[in-house]
Amino acid sequence: MPLRRWLITLLLLLAPLSAQAFDLDDLQRQLATTPALAGSFEQRRELADLDSSLTSRGTFLFERGKRVVWQLETPVEERIELTPEAITDGSGESAPPGGEQVAQLFLQLLEGDWQALESRFTLALSGDQDAWQVALTPKEAALRERIAGITLQGDRTIDRLDMRTPDGDRLEVRLFDQHPLNGS
Amino acid sequence: MTRAGYRRLGWLWFAILTLCAIWLGWMLRHGLPADTDLTALLPADRQAPLIEQADRELGRGFENRFLLLLGDDERVATTRALGQALQTLVDDGQLAAIDWRELDLADADPHDWMGHWRYRLLTPAWQQIIDRGDAGTLVEPALRRLFSPTARPDPVADPFGLLDTWLARLPGSPIGAADGLLTLDRDDRQWSVLIGELKGSPYDMPMQNALHATLEQFQQQHPDAELLRSGLVFHAAAGARQAKHEISTIGAASLLGVLLIIGFVFRSPRVLLQLMVPLLAGSLFALTLTLGFFGRLHLLTLAFGASLIGIAIDYVLHLQCDRAIAGAGFRLRRLLPSLALGLISSVVAYVAQALTPMPGLRQMAAFAAFGLVGAWLTVVLWLPRFTLHASPFTARLATRWWRLCQPRWRLPPWLALVGAVALVIICALRLTSDDSLELLNPSPAALMQDEQRVQQLLDRDTGSRYFLVQAEDTQTLLARLDSLDAALDRAIADGLRVEYQSLAGSVPTAAAQQANLSRVHELYGAPLDDLIRRAGLPAEVAEKARARLDTSAPLTVADWLDTPLGQYQQRLWLGETADDGVAAMAVVSGARDAETGRTLQAVAEAVGGPQARVEYVDRVDRIGALLGELRRHTALWVVLAMALMTLALVWRYRRRAWRVIVPPFGATLIVLAAFALGGVPLNIFNQLGLLLVLGIGLDAGIFNVEHARQPSAWLAITLSTLTSLLAFGMLAFSATPALHYLGLTCLIGLASVWVLVPWVRPVDPDRIHQQENEHG
Numbered sequence: 001m002p003l004r005r006w007l008i009t010l011l012l013l014l015a016p017l018s019a020q021a022f023d024l025d026d027l028q029r030q031l032a033t034t035p036a037l038a039g040s041f042e043q044r045r046e047l048a049d050l051d052s053s054l055t056s057r058g059t060f061l062f063e064r065g066k067r068v069v070w071q072l073e074t075p076v077e078e079r080i081e082l083t084p085e086a087i088t089d090g091s092g093e094s095a096p097p098g099g100e101q102v103a104q105l106f107l108q109l110l111e112g113d114w115q116a117l118e119s120r121f122t123l124a125l126s127g128d129q130d131a132w133q134v135a136l137t138p139k140e141a142a143l144r145e146r147i148a149g150i151t152l153q154g155d156r157t158i159d160r161l162d163m164r165t166p167d168g169d170r171l172e173v174r175l176f177d178q179h180p181l182n183g184s
Numbered sequence: 185m186t187r188a189g190y191r192r193l194g195w196l197w198f199a200i201l202t203l204c205a206i207w208l209g210w211m212l213r214h215g216l217p218a219d220t221d222l223t224a225l226l227p228a229d230r231q232a233p234l235i236e237q238a239d240r241e242l243g244r245g246f247e248n249r250f251l252l253l254l255g256d257d258e259r260v261a262t263t264r265a266l267g268q269a270l271q272t273l274v275d276d277g278q279l280a281a282i283d284w285r286e287l288d289l290a291d292a293d294p295h296d297w298m299g300h301w302r303y304r305l306l307t308p309a310w311q312q313i314i315d316r317g318d319a320g321t322l323v324e325p326a327l328r329r330l331f332s333p334t335a336r337p338d339p340v341a342d343p344f345g346l347l348d349t350w351l352a353r354l355p356g357s358p359i360g361a362a363d364g365l366l367t368l369d370r371d372d373r374q375w376s377v378l379i380g381e382l383k384g385s386p387y388d389m390p391m392q393n394a395l396h397a398t399l400e401q402f403q404q405q406h407p408d409a410e411l412l413r414s415g416l417v418f419h420a421a422a423g424a425r426q427a428k429h430e431i432s433t434i435g436a437a438s439l440l441g442v443l444l445i446i447g448f449v450f451r452s453p454r455v456l457l458q459l460m461v462p463l464l465a466g467s468l469f470a471l472t473l474t475l476g477f478f479g480r481l482h483l484l485t486l487a488f489g490a491s492l493i494g495i496a497i498d499y500v501l502h503l504q505c506d507r508a509i510a511g512a513g514f515r516l517r518r519l520l521p522s523l524a525l526g527l528i529s530s531v532v533a534y535v536a537q538a539l540t541p542m543p544g545l546r547q548m549a550a551f552a553a554f555g556l557v558g559a560w561l562t563v564v565l566w567l568p569r570f571t572l573h574a575s576p577f578t579a580r581l582a583t584r585w586w587r588l589c590q591p592r593w594r595l596p597p598w599l600a601l602v603g604a605v606a607l608v609i610i611c612a613l614r615l616t617s618d619d620s621l622e623l624l625n626p627s628p629a630a631l632m633q634d635e636q637r638v639q640q641l642l643d644r645d646t647g648s649r650y651f652l653v654q655a656e657d658t659q660t661l662l663a664r665l666d667s668l669d670a671a672l673d674r675a676i677a678d679g680l681r682v683e684y685q686s687l688a689g690s691v692p693t694a695a696a697q698q699a700n701l702s703r704v705h706e707l708y709g710a711p712l713d714d715l716i717r718r719a720g721l722p723a724e725v726a727e728k729a730r731a732r733l734d735t736s737a738p739l740t741v742a743d744w745l746d747t748p749l750g751q752y753q754q755r756l757w758l759g760e761t762a763d764d765g766v767a768a769m770a771v772v773s774g775a776r777d778a779e780t781g782r783t784l785q786a787v788a789e790a791v792g793g794p795q796a797r798v799e800y801v802d803r804v805d806r807i808g809a810l811l812g813e814l815r816r817h818t819a820l821w822v823v824l825a826m827a828l829m830t831l832a833l834v835w836r837y838r839r840r841a842w843r844v845i846v847p848p849f850g851a852t853l854i855v856l857a858a859f860a861l862g863g864v865p866l867n868i869f870n871q872l873g874l875l876l877v878l879g880i881g882l883d884a885g886i887f888n889v890e891h892a893r894q895p896s897a898w899l900a901i902t903l904s905t906l907t908s909l910l911a912f913g914m915l916a917f918s919a920t921p922a923l924h925y926l927g928l929t930c931l932i933g934l935a936s937v938w939v940l941v942p943w944v945r946p947v948d949p950d951r952i953h954q955q956e957n958e959h960g
Contacts, residue, residue, distance in 0.1 A: 049340060
């Protein structure tokens with residue numbers, strides 16, 4: 001019995017490796033193994049009609065299916081909390097009109113919620129479980145007017161988010177020093 | 185009159201009717217020019233075309249669109265099923281559009297089209313901050329916005345996020361998106377929203393049927409799904425279904441009843457046909473002349489006028505009964521005085537109304553009077569020439585019926601007087617009136633509940649309460665709207681539980697926009713430099729941002745209404761008025777009670793000033809007041825007409841006059857007393873029923889006295905009240921309130937007429953005829 005159990009466990013562990021394709025479901029399962037994590041971020045916004053960029057840094061807290069807390073530290077202090085229902089900033093003010101949609105998208109990207117994203121984007125996965133990349137292209141023309149494309153990169157977790165708009169603006173978010181949180 | 189002369193008159197009448205038919209055909213070549221606005225019934229100086237226009241503007245959305253709210257545990261799947269089912273109606277050309285998917289309502293980004301107006305649009309909060317000299321405090325929030333992951337910063341065009349702040353203040357739609365569906369989140373429950381747009385009229389029957397069938401089928405397949413409906417099309421469809429149902433029950437029963445009775449008495453189908461000829465001829469005559477005189481016709485006139493012509497059935501029945509019983513011995517001459525008196529008394533009542541200052545009453549009275557004259561002429565000139573196969577059964581029936589209905593004692597005048605006084609006292613003490621529109625709402629309660637819940641869930645209104653604001657030019661109008669908003673804000677801060685929508689919040693006056701631009705120039709001084717420096721951006725960004733201020737353009741009302749956001753407010757704009765001014769509305773929703781109404785009225789008076797350029801309008805109250813006015817006018821003129829008739833009857837009948845007036849007046853009093861005791865309030869519809877009761881009662885009274893000894897007269901009175909009871913009284917069982925009240929009045933009134941007649945029949949007719957000859 002112990003041998004048999006060990007064999008099954010081994011087979012289960014090896015199964016994804018032996019399979020030819022690493023697909024979105026596998027990636028979602030892989031991301032789901034860390035239900036909560038915290039880390040630091042660097043956000044760089046390149047604006048096409050300016051030569052310079054807007055760069056900010058801070059820490060973040062991510063609880064799968066619940067919320068993302070974005071703690072800006074430089075150049076300004078601000079705490080932004082995104083939940084599937086609402087987006088609130090430090091003063092408790094709600095987002096500008098249309099902001100909820102952006103916030104929802106942001107949340108879906110960080111969660112790797114492919115089912116939700118697939119309704120609006122075409123998804124293309126490349127790489128393997130240790131270095132994967134998902135490219136998202138909007139399906140509807142209305143959305144294509146605002147987003148040219150999005151790329152997600154990572155390994156056990158998401159490490160980089162890159163969002164480009166048709167007018168050449170670009171938002172790049174790097175997540176690093178990520179560590180899983182227990183409990184909460 | 186010679187026989188040939190009589191024939192010639194008959195042909196002349198035929199020629200007149202033919203001419204009428206031709207004239208009518210010519211007038212109707214473009215359809216019936218009918219009015220439906222209640223105010224068209226009022227004198228011209230009392231009409232308010234601007235309010236009518238405002239009502240139409242606000243009602244349009246409710247008329248051309250419908251809205252469904254769907255709540256279910258399996259919301260996504262059921263909404264898809266319903267959305268696709270409704271989509272097939274769009275594909276079949278029954279509906280213009282159906283929106284239910286998330287993207288169906290996605291607007292273009294306001295930043296794209298609001299851009300160059302943003303420097304002239306500031307929220308009151310920001311105006312105060314800059315006016316206080318605290319523009320520097322706006323740097324920190326702007327910085328946060330620039331670095332938020334979800335914002336879309338634009339340091340050149342709008343570093344401070346002026347537009348976002350301004351847009352956040354505009355009333356947003358409560359309808360959002362979730363699960364790819366248009367969604368309303370209320371009280372911890374998600375409702376799917378489906379918005380349909382009609383192709384044509386909400387009264388279009390095939391479309392109503394298709395929509396109804398689709399929704400019924402959906403509900404059968406998904407019995408657990410909760411579906412709320414809102415929109416005129418559902419009320420119209422419910423009304424049409426109810427009418428159809430009632431025509432097949434009440435209508436069929438009345439028709440069958442009349443057929444059975446007439447068939448039983450006369451034993452000839454031809455009499456039935458002959459019954460209809462005068463009514464049709466009278467209607468043709470009335471419709472032609474009324475249209476010819478007034479140019480237009482109100483639908484109420486048509487409905488009630490046509491009912492009032494029903495009195496003419498008296499003339500037919502009296503003539504036919506007499507013919508059937510007298511056989512070859514029939515002489516028109518003998519019947520003519522009572523027929524003429526019956527006609528004159530009714531027509532006098534209507535002519536009195538035709539003299540009122542109310543165009544609506546004038547129309548109705550003219551229609552009824554022409555109709556009665558036309559029907560009467562047809563009866564007198566044509567009917568005796570149609571052959572009547574008199575059955576001996578009719579005569580036997582008349583005699584037997586006459587014996588059966590001999591009362592054991594007669595009503596003494598003093599007792600009639602005491603009874604009348606008692607009834608008047610009851611009426612004076614207990615009778616109430618209610619002209620509210622709610623009382624007359626024909627929609628089923630379930631549909632009204634749906635409607636209320638949808639409006640409550642959506643914070644939406646049907647535009648039934650609003651301020652009508654006028655001014656000589658657009659800038660003055662905007663300023664006036666602005667002070668109205670300020671007054672309303674103060675009242676709301678003081679506890680008034682309403683919300684309002686106004687254009688002033690969206691389009692500031694040109695002066696206010698100029699002042700805002702100056703404030704933005706101040707903000708773009710030191711605070712802008714500070715912001716750019718702290719954001720780590722090069723200093724020339726500030727220069728580029730300042731250069732943008734020169735491109736700023738003022739936002740006009742026309743500009744705003746053209747934008748996707750402004751389109752939602754188009755209903756608030758009335759534009760140029762007849763007196764070269766402009767007008768707009770501010771729509772109120774929320775609490776509806778007398779206290780709120782008074783406060784809103786006071787606000788309108790305070791802002792509008794002595795020239796009353798701001799008017800508070802409550803459509804429901806207004807229509808109720810119009811109906812009430814119509815009712816009081818009708819009542820007044822009917823009382824006057826009754827007094828006039830009484831004088832005429834006293835002149836002809838002297839001491840016997842009371843016997844003539846007891847059936848019509850007694851029945852009227854009994855109806856009113858019954859209403860008083862039963863708590864039925866008086867309204868325009870049961871009052872119009874009283875007109876019918878009076879007309880038929882008066883005819884009965886006249887024939888009862890003129891032909892006191894003739895069983896044929898009593899048979900005719902019985903038949904006439906019975907057929908009218910069937911035709912009008914049965915309407916008491918209608919679920920449409922207006923018809924119910926009309927019917928209830930006829931039911932009680934006509935039954936009372938019939939019961940009263942035998943008791944006031946003259947004791948010894950022979951002696952009275954002798955007296956009459958002595959007097960005459």
